[in-house]
Amino acid sequence: MTITMHDTPVRDAGDTVGRLVLNGIQKAFGSAGSRVVAVDDFTLTVEPGEFVTFLGPSGCGKTTTLRMIAGFESPTAGSVSLDDEDMVSLTPDRRPMGMVFQSYALFPHMTVFENVAYGLKLKGLPTKQVKEEVGFALASMSLTNLANRAPNQLSGGQQQRVALARAMVVKPKVLLFDEPLSNLDAKLRAQMRLEIRRLQRRLGISSVYVTHDQDEAMSLSDRIVVMRSGRIEQVGAPDTIYRHPASVFVADFIGRANFLDVDEVRADASTGRASATVLGSRIIVDAHPNAVAGSDCVLLVRPESIRVRPFGDTEERIAGNHGRVLSAVFYGESVEYEIETEVGNIVAVVSDPTFTEIAPVGTIVGVSFAPERAWLLPAGD
C-alpha cells in the first residue's frame, strides 16, 4: 500500500536538518486529585526528511503530542529538541515549525495571497522576494488563479491547499499536520494525500502527521507510530505494522484481521519462528518475539490471505479446514465471505471472482492460507 514517488528531493541526502527528538514526554492535565495523563513516556526520533504518522483512536493522545511539539501545550515531563536545540523553552512562534490544521485556520480577512505571504512578511523579507516565493508556492499548489480570492470563496480542498502552501512557504524545519484531511470527502482526500506526499518528498521537510485514518497513515508514512491510551503501542514502517503487528490491538486497528486459535505452539527464539496446529494442519509461521511456547497466542491472518475453494454440499459437517458460508457479499472487485469454522468465524476477501466461483450461503467450503502470510502474536490486549 505504500506509494513510491520518484521526485528528486530538494535537499541533499546527507542533509541533517530537521532531526526531531522527543524524549520521554508526558502530559498530565488537572491537579493532584483528578490527574489525567494524556500522554506518557513518549520517546521517538524523527529523522531529517522523514514522514512519521501518529495513528490511533480518538483520545489516544496523538493530537496532544503534536501540540506539544508545536508548543501549544507544554509537556509535564520529558524533552523536545530539534537539531539538538531545546524546544520546550520556546514559545510556538519561535519554533521553526509549520502547522496545517484540521479546520484549515485560514485568516478570513486576508486574500489567498496575503495568507501565504503572512509568514514571509513576518520574517521581514523584502516585498519583491515575498511576491516571488508566494507566487512559486501558489503555482506549485495550482492556486495561482485564486490568489485574490477570500478564503470563504474557496472549496474545502482549495482551502486546505492554501493552508499547506502557507505552512510550507516559510521553509520550516518540521511540518506538523493535525488531521488536515478529515473535513474533505473521500475522493478529494485520496488526491490530497498524494499531493502532500509529493510536496513533502520534494522539499525534504521532516513531517509529523496525526490521523485516525489507517489508509492515510499507510499511504503517507515512512513510519507509523500507533498510539493507545497515551502510549506508543508500536513504531514501524507501514508494511511491518500491517504484517507484523506487535499486539492484537495494532493488528485490529490497522486493516481487518482474523485471529485464529492455535494449539501446541512451539516457538524457536533463534529463528523467530514457531510451529503450531491450526485448521487441522501443523504449520510453521513467523512469530513475534513475545509469542513464546506455553503462553497464550493467536494467529493473525488477514482476510485477503484466506483462500476459499468450493468443496461440497450443505449436509457435510464442518471440521478440519472446512467451513460453512454464513454470508457472501459481492463488491465488484471482490467478494467478502463470513465463514463458520471449528476455530471460530473467519472473514475472507477473495478478489476478482467470477460468478461461478462465488460460493452460495450455506455451502461448505475449503478454507486455507499460506503459512508465510500468517503471523503469530501474543493474545490478549
Added chain:
Amino acid sequence: MRHDTATRVVAVAVVAILAVLIVIPVLTILSTSASREGLAVFASIFSSPVNRQIILNTVVLGTIVGVLGTAIGFLLAYVQVRMEFRGKRLLHLIALLPIVSPPFALATAVITLFGRSGLVTRDLLGITPNIYGLPGLTIVLSLSFFPAAYMNLLGMMRSLDPSLDEAASGLGASKWRVFRSITIPMLVPGFASSFLLLFVETIADLANPLVIGGDFTVLSSRAYIAITGEYDVASGAAYSVVLLLPAVLVFLIQRYWAGRKSVVAVTGKPAGRPDLITSQPARMLLLAPVTLFAGLIVLIYATVVVGGFVSILGVNNSLTLDHYAYVLSGIGSDAMVTTTTLALIATPLAGILGMAVAWLVVRKLRRGRSLMDFLGMLGLAVPGTVLGIGYALTFNTPRGVGDVVLIPALAGGGAVFGGVVAIVMVYVIRSSPSGQRAGVAALQQIDMAIDEASASLGASGLTTFRKITVPLVRPALFAGLTYAFARSMTTLSPIIFLTTPQTKIMTSQILSEVDAGRFGNAFAYCTILIVIVMGVIGILNLLIRERPVGRSADALAT
C-alpha cells in the same frame, strides 16, 4: 499556552487601568459610607419611614419599568420576526430612536404633551392630570429603556429554530398553542435577562427622577440631593452604596445566570423561515398597539424637533430661531464642542480597553478570567450616580503617598485641565463594557486554530493580536463602539457630579435649561445632540463598510 512577555504586560496594564477607573472610586465610596454619618444612614434605611418609602419607590419603579419595557420590547420584536407589513424597517428604526437621544428629550416632551397644561391632555382632551411622579417616570423610563429589551429579544427570536414550531404543528398543536407552549417558554431566559437589565437601568437613572419625578424620590435622586443640596458627602455615599449593592447583584444575576440559562440553540443559521402570522384578526390585534406605540414615539420626537423652533410650544407657537441662536452661540456651542470632543477621545480608548479585556478573558487567562470579566463590566453595573459620586470623592483632591503627588486632582473646580480628565475617564469606563461585550462575542466565534496558525508562522502574541484578532473583531467592535459613543454623549448621572465652571457638558446644560423652565432651549439642545450622535454613527458605519475581504460575520467561523 505559555504566556509571553507582551501578554503579561497587557494584563498588568489592564488591571492597573481598571483599578484607577473603577475599583478605587467604588472602594472610596464604600469607605466613605462607612463613616459615622454614613453608618447612621445605613441604620435608618429600614427604620426611618422616609427612607423605607424611598427604597420602596425605587423597587416599585424598577419592577414596573422592567415589566412594561420587556413587554413592549417583546411585542415589537415579535411583530418584527413573525409578520410582514409595510413600514417594517421604519418601525425597527423608530424602536432604536431612544438609544441615541438624551434622557430629557423624552421627559421634557412628555411634560409638554401630557402634563397639566399639555398639548394632548389639556388642549385636546381637556384634562389636567399630574404627570409628575410615578406615572410620568413609568412612561418616560419605559420609552427610554425598552430598546435594550427589544434588541435582546429580537436577536433571540431570530435565532430560534423554526423547525421546533413546525414539529409542534406537525404534532397537531394550534398556532396559539405553539405560541404558548413552545415560543414563550423558549424565550423565558430572554424575558428574565431583559427585565433585569431594565430594572438596573431604571434604578440607576438620575436624570428622569430629577426632571419628572416630582415628589416621588428614589435612591439615586436622594443621593444627588444629599451631595449637591445638603453637602452631606457621607450620607450621599451611604445612599449610593444602598443603590450599588442591588444594582451589582442584579447585574451579576443577569450576566452569569440568566445568560447561561438560555435554551436557544445557536446553530449559526436558522433552518428556514419562521411561520408568518397571516390571520387577519391576529394581525390587527398585534399591529394596532404597535402602530399606536410607534406613533407615540414619533409624536414625542416631533415635539422635540418642533419645540426647538417655536417660542413656547403650546403657549406661543410662533416660529423662532432664538433657541438655536442661544444654544449655538456662547455657552451652548462651547458645551457642544467640548462634549463631542471628549466623547470622541473616550470612544477609541474605551474600544482598546474593552478589546484588551475581552482578549485576556477569552484567549489568555485561565485563572482569574471571570474576575477580569467582572471588573471590566463593572463600569456598566455601577449606577451612574454612584460612579459620579465615587469619582468626585476620589479625584477631587490630589492623591499620593506621603507628600509625593501621584495623581493630581482630576475632578472638581481645582482640577487640572478644568476637570476634563475625570469626564473622559467616566466616558471610557462607561463605554468599554460595550466594546468588551462585542469583543468577547466576536472572539468566541474565531477558531482558536487561527491564532495558533499565526503563532506557528512566527507571529508573537502581540503581532497576532494586531494583525489577526483586531481586524477580525473590528466590525463587531465598531458596532459596540457606536453604541458606546451614543451612551457617552447622552449620559448625565455620573457627569452631573463632575462638571466644572470651565467644562460644560451638553447633558448637564440641558438639565439646567429644563430646571429653569426654558424647554425651547432644551429641545434645541436635544435635537443638536441627536444629530451629532447620528452623524458620528453614520460616519463610523461608512468606515466599517470599507473592508472588502471577510467583512461578513459568517467569515469569522471557519
